[in-house]
Amino acid sequence: MLALRLPLRLAARAGPSNARLATPVVASSLSASRSYRTKADGSTTPRKKEAAGTTVPKNKAGLISKTAAKEAAAKKAYKLLSPEEQAAISEQAKEAKAKEQIKLLKAKALSPPKNRQLTNWAIYVRENAKDRAQGSPVTTVIKQLAEEFKNLSTREKEHLNHQVNEANAKSLREYEEWLHGHTPAEILAANNARLQLRNKLADTGNKYMPIKDDRLVKRARGSWIIFHSERFSSGDFRGIKAGDAAKDIAVEFNALSASERKKYEDLAAKDLERYAREYREIYGVEKPDWSKKTKSAPST
Template identity: 40%
Template sequence: MPFMLARRGRCIVRQFRLRETLPLSTRVSLGPRHIRRVSLAANGLPSKRAVPTGPVRSILSQIQANSYATAGRPKAHTGRAKASTGSSGSKKAKSGSKKTGKKATSSKKKELTPEEKEAKKEAKKAKALREEIKQLKVTALQPPKKLPQAAFTAAFQEKIAATPKEEGKSQVQHFKEVTDEIKELPSYELERYAQVAEANKAENAAAYDAWLKSHTPLQIKEANAARRRLNQLLGDTKSRKYRQISDDRLVKRAASPYALFLKERYESGDFRHMSVQEAGSRAGEEWKGLTESEKQKFYQLYKEDSERYRREYREIYGEEPPSSGKNTSGSEESA
């Protein structure tokens, strides 16, 4: 039997197994006296606590567990799990340090040269311009495509569609052959194409009117503003593509005092035998020669026309009109 050192005693006691020394009939339970003796031998001190009664198997397991336990932390806190946790923490710390190192290196951006900065700035402007043009084209609206309204155009479209271009011939040669063919058509064929053109005019007018009524006057006004802006951005070569949309529902702007004076002079018939340039030059000289009291008549007409413009603008567009910039006396004010 092995010897062991008691935890609280100063003597060496001999360990023995009670279950093996007892007969089978007494292995089931032990009396209080036997338990007390075992407890005194293990601890070396008298126990004041009451000895519990219970199965021998549970009591012996507790005695053996207390006698073989080592001083210090319990097993649950001194196992390898603690060491593994520390290693994983160190790995995380290392990985974290690596990540911060990458971030530190990536945060240092390469400085651009003045040429690269200017190119980047120009590319940004070009992109903004493309986006603006794209949005303006949507706002500008597109009227329905018109059918040919001239006899020659109607004949040319019909002939060019019915006559395929031969191989080896250029497009210019193909168009010239079709044009020569139309010129040699008999008079009754030309009359038929003239009737087709007249019918196309009526059809185009009906389609345009239906398209116009499918949009509000405010949408047409905004479309015309977008078309003016597109003409400025795209230049003179594209200006004919975006013409102003004609709509009788649009509010007419108030005429200026000089425009009202010019209208009165043209209606008088005094400029009947003059060219447009001569009439304009003559009217400008006359306007400069008028006194302030003589001009007051046209200022009053402009004031009345401005009131009409504001009223119709609110009724038709449903919003306040923009500032006109001038009042009836020629000084600046908000319309």
């Protein structure tokens, strides 16, 4: 039953695009007087409903709305198609729905201006590499520029510093103006949309990195993060690769006694309270209650 109902919903939701696909098939093979069956003697009788679920909704005045009538017609037409044709429509409806979702997410994701903070070297390369690049390999040009960069005069260095300061200040100013033109809640929603886009468009090379905004509420730190942070800042792991240190810290963490562990769990609980409070203050709504998911399923 579900297999039949799903395409029906999709076909109905997909609206105009499906109507376009379904209509020619139906129009060519079926007469407009589908609701009547011709008897042997030539008279017609009202035909029974094609299938359950095709009743046309009526508006308050008891009249069939244009949209409802269209939808009902589309549903009826859909059922008269072969399974292959139905599958094609369903597939098209799915693709259309996915495309529409991507479009909505992209709109939500916002388009912040790039805040490029360049260095003296970056500016120097930008200013000089183009003229030299003709014909010579880039690596050679970069080597030449690096040599020249080392030997710049004080005056040239000062000029370069000035250029860097101006360019970076301008970039930052434009970015901040754009950022503060949006509320933290909008930036949060944009980052959520970006997360979904990263997942959906992973194979297309689209990055959609999160927008950095100091106003956003920092996520609550779990007991592990707090323990890890404390151990790392102790200095015991100076010079040790983060990966190797993390392994060692994990061993320490798992070896903690119940009372030792509780200390970090309490700190984590406090941070969760901080997260909830800031969420309310900054975004103007309560933090979603994810503890609900740990409750047992309702009895059937």
